[in-house]
Amino acid sequence: MMGPVLAACLLIILSTAWISQANEALCKKDGGVCSCNNNKNSVDCSSKRLTAIPSNIPADTKKLDLNYNKLSSLSAKAFHNLKELTYLNLDTNQLQALPIGVFDQLVNLTDLRLNRNQLTSLPSGIFDKLTKLTDLRLSGNKLQSLPHGVFDKLTLLEKLYLYNNQLRKVPEGIFDSLSSLSTLRLNDNPWDCSCKDILYLRDWIDDNKDKVTGAQDAACGDQQSKAVLEITEKDAASDCVSPNTTTAIPIGTMTPASVIYDDIHEIKVPQENFQKFLGYQEPDHLPTQPQCLMSISGYLGLMMSLMLTSAAILYVFHFLKKA
Known part of the structure; x- marks a missing residue:
């Protein structure tokens, strides 16, 4: 009877080691999904x-x-x-x-970068907790x-980049709370200088041109040679009806932007079998075909654990059958 007991113990030990290996795979310098610098509490994915x-970022x-x-x-x-x-x-991305609420717990965040995505709108209050x-x-x-x-809660904000979007106007008062702002990039937006709504932006730029760099680069979308700062009340004489500024505006089906390494072949991994090992989030947030970039050593370690576990299981069955 000692044989099956020893085999069962071996199975438990191997299973525990395998789970531990999977949980730690994310931040191993010798080949996890991401790289960690423990001295600087930094994770590079x-x-x-x-x-x-x-899901297992420290x-x-x-x-x-x-x-x-991608x-x-x-979530x-x-x-x-x-x-x-x-x-x-x-x-x-x-x-x-x-x-x-996606950023609501990040109360210590000082630097947030969302450049070069496909965002068409922002939820109200999305940055309210990032004081x-x-x-x-x-x-x-x-x-x-x-x-x-x-941006009302961002009183410490120093840099704000909004360039290269599809903005035609901004809500009145949107920059008024940014008392620490030193850089505001507004260029390469199709600012509508025919509407009265543009006058807030014009006046704000004029009032802050000595202390905020980059804001004066905003130019009218229909006449790029003319800056928003130069618009007169006569130029902006129209009462324009603008879309709701708090909801997303569909712009049709978009082709996903290409990113670097698109020519690298993806490694297909069965979703159900390796969710825990890969460290991804709950199934409803997982992609249909998640990919895992593991080092050769990590892969061989996993295979060895599987082989030993299988051997232990067969050993248990063998003794139970004899018993």
Whole structure:
């Protein structure tokens, strides 16, 4: 009877080791999905072709790089266990929308980068909890409107990048709370200088041109040679009806933006069998075909664990059958 007992113990030990290996795979310097610098509490998940946020990022992480991936959506709780974050980089992904509350737990965040995604709108209050934010970058998206008061809580904000979007106007008073602002990039937007709504932006730029750089680069969409700052009341004589600034505006089916490494073949991994090992989120947030970039050593380690576990199971069955 000692044989089956020993085999069962061996099976438990091997299973525990395998689970531990899977849970730690994310941040191994010798070949996990992401790379970690424990001394700086930094996690680098950039350029991994990720379609979902890894779920086992260390809770004490302060800097998280997720740029150059294939993220098209985020769970509302994607960052809720990362309350120590001060830097979050989501540049060059395929994000089409931000869920309400996705950043609410990041109360220590000072730098948020969302450049070069496919955002068409922002939810009201999306940045309200980020009261320590000093750098916010939203350039290279498809933003057609901004919600009223979206920047009201960002009194420490120093840099705001809104260039290369589809903005035609901004709500009156949207920049009035940004008392620490030193850089505001507004260029490469189709500003509608024929509507009275543009006069707030003109006046704000005029009042802040000595202390805010970049704002004066805003130019009218229909006549790029004329700056918003130069618009007169006669130029902006029309009462224009604009879309609701708090809701998304559909612009038709968009072709996902290409990102670096598109020519690299993806490694297909069965979703149900390897969800836990890959460290992705719950099944309803997983891609249909998640990919895992593991080192050869990590892969061989996993295979060895599987072989030993299978051998232990066969050993147990053998003794039970004899008994």
